Amino acid sequence: MFNLKTHWLLLLVAVLFAFAAFGCGEEAADPVDDDPAEDPADEAEFEGEVLIGIMVPTTGSEAADGTDMENAALLAVEEINEAGGVMGHRVITTTGDDGCDPSMATAAASQLVSEEVVALVGGYCSGATLPTLAIYGEAGIPFVIAASNATSLIDENPGWGFMINSTGLDQAATAVAKFQELGVETIGVMDSGDAYSADLKEQTILQWEEAGYEVVADDTVQRGEVDFSAFVTTIMSTQPDGIYWTGYQAEGALLIRQLREGGYEGVIMVGDGSSAQELIDLAGDEAEGVLCTGPPLTDFLPAAQNFIQRYEESFPREPGAYAALTYDAARLLFDAMERAGSFDSAEIRDALEATDGFEGLAGPISFTDQNTLARSNFVILEARDGRWALVE
């Protein structure tokens, strides 16, 4: 007879298995997991396979962006396979989940290395990407970093990482330039206490003050903070012409609402961590007119229209802010392989270094000596009627 007191262990194991099964079942139903490269239609003649890794947050607070990036990479893989693969080899992928957490990222990186990926793409949260640079460096695996762009990554890069998203330096410069253009003379800045946003805020303050202007308010909140009333009160008493929020969209939306409700009428600008559509959705009407130093959204890239269509056909959503960049990252990788003429990781790295004006959706890609993008790809966006619109 089943007696809970004595058969608790059995119950425990049963519950565990039930959840595991449920979890596995959910995963299988998720269309993202369907490897497009296994489409029977392209069972063409391949000479072999080459394994590429994808490292993005597929769980946690940034899972939406991470999954979006994974989708974009998979799309690029599908396309190249349909065209016959890279040098006749079919591209297969494996995804590591960094969960936007440094410890998880380290484990994911180890996993990818042990699966012997030839190269990888991905990298969203700078804080999570950072410790993995050493791991990939030691293992000698080239990493095309699609989104992470904190300046701290530059110093820690042992030479195997390639950042194709403009860095915090460029973003700050873009923000500063725009503020100047609008005639703003004093600004208030706020970040959300993590690697990426703190870095961007620091860069902005540096450049703003170098240009001879003043920062009148400077504050930090925790991720998950909802109450900005103290900052709002400070702003209302110091009255800066502009405010720059360098954190992510969840807190950013709240800040925007509370600023406007508090009576602030100056310019509000957000960094690319808040470039998701979600910012506008959460802030509602108050988002109207908010500016953003954003990545090139697929909406505004003429070359990307075809990409958007293919993306929406394959996945049940529209491409997110970093889809274009990740797509470019994957295609750049394939291009580098072709140029190197081999799947040797070191030679791929050399080929990446030598990249000269590779035509990505987001613009031409070349690298500086520090393996960062040789130009700024930030644009100014403005929230109009509930969506981002390109300015100038």
Next chain:
Amino acid sequence: MAIHEILIQQLFNGLLIGSFYGLVAIGYSMVYGIIKLLNFAHGDIYMLGAFSGLVFLSIVAPTIGAGWGSLILGMLISMLLVGLVGVFIQRVAYRPMLKAPRLSILITALAVSMILYNTIMLLSSGRFLPFRTEISTESFFLGPLRLTETRVVLIVAAFALMFIMHMFITKTMYGKAMRAISLDRDTCQLMGIDVYKIIALTFFVGSALAAAAGIMAGVYYGTIHFYMGFLIGLKAFTAAVIGGIGIIPGAMLGGLLLGLLEAFGTQIPFIGTVWKDVFSFAFLILFLIFKPNGLLGRSESERM
């Protein structure tokens, strides 16, 4: 803005946030008083309230809109449902543990908290959800004070709830029973009081209040999130300790006080929003060292 304007604005902000803290702290205090459990999951009850309010609104918004009427209805229904959830949790997880060591029941509360917020996390895909209402957010001035319609209604509602609570505790039989049980549970049982029913009622009321606070927070901030209960749980505990744990007026007072402390503290240049939470926790520790019975508490060796 002149100094006095800043002060008045922060006074109002402090009272408003403080009233949320107070509402949640009441539940904490009540439960501690009656079964000596620090209900770690209480903050998540607040979160549940916010989410159930959101669900209700999204269901009825197409038909009756999302104005004050729907909100009040939503709040009442949420309070009822979440109150029942609180009773359920108490029945399943806490009641069997009443005779167990305090360590065990605390860990149980921790487990309940994990279950609650992770369930909501999975249901909401971890996203921040907008709490859409059709209430205007136009601000207006009342003297030097900048207000919105929402803020005024919220603060009035919060105070009203606290007042009702106070009446309930001091004037009704149930209230008296609750206080009696917190003094000596076993004697009450011997005297024929249905202790378990009163405990269940305590959880119901405490959870309903927290749910109300949760919905108010949803309206005020406009966004809700599965983890919103964590910090408020800690703040509510701090408030309860400041006021005197186990004492209802203490919880209300503690909440308001904490809200004010935070509101004014963050204006001190050294502190700002950056150190706001450290500031609050520091107060918690200070009170626990120097005045563990809180402001309204009687000195009772038993309380420690």
Next chain:
Amino acid sequence: MADINKKAKTTNPFESIIEALFVFFEKKINMYAFIVLAVGFLVVFPNVSSRFTQEIMTNLFFYVVVCLGLNIIVGYAGLLHLGYAAFFAVGAYTTGILSSRMGMDFWLTIPFSIVAAVIAGLAIGFPTLRLRGDYLAIVTLGFGEITRLTIRNLDITGGAIGLIGIQRPVLFGITLNQITHFYYMFFILAIIAIIVSYRLENSRMGRAWEYIREDEDAAAAMGINVVTTRLYAFIIGSSFGAVGGSFFAAKMTAISPDSFMFIHSVMFLMAVVLGGMGKIPGVVLGSMLVVLIPEVARGIGPYRLLIFGFLLLIIMLYRPQGIWPDKPAISAKE
């Protein structure tokens, strides 16, 4: 009494197996043989496993070290600590700051790390001297948060970005930077931790802890200085965490406040409680559960914490002493 024993014997096949195992191990020689075999297996393990598996096992050993420290506080002394990640952070950041900002050799940072842990242990111990279970728990939570927030807000700790460029340890001329190196390092640490815990458990201090755990007032009446005994628990417990943290920092070479959040404190606590607090094999078992379950059941991904929550609840309701049995033949529900 024999009747009660018989009644408690269950027909549950799992419990029978566990009891049989206990009888088997009661023979010292069987126990030693098993330990030798297990250790031997773990020693040669890296030769037959992938980098990834070694990573998991390293993580497991790391958990054992840290959780044994927490076990001293929670299991031996009976003080619920909800902010243990703070001790772990103190160790990691001490090593991090000394190593990356001042270029100190890693091994030299360890004593500093322990000193910092002692200070942290005292800092948390003093204000909580006279507090009882529930208050203590929340205060430790508060301290955990204060520590994390302070680390996040200060410049010397690298702020939110954290510290990077922590140097790798050099041992006998070899720079330790392969996962296999860390596997062995943490394995040795785990063994040391187990031995130290065992000695502590059976020492006078260990018994003093047991007394204040069982009944603080009676212990005081017997002449045990409750205050100093508690402080010792905090100090020694925190040292384990700090040492674990130092090695963690060296392995990651970059640390940030994100690794020391409340949820990490909860995970450590869970490992201690699930396996059986106060029992060394219990802590090892608990660590295995917490580290290995997410790996084994890969599909659970986002459900991980929910499952753990249920596990914890079930254990507390039906077997609060943890999975690892206390003694054979008597299955006690308190």
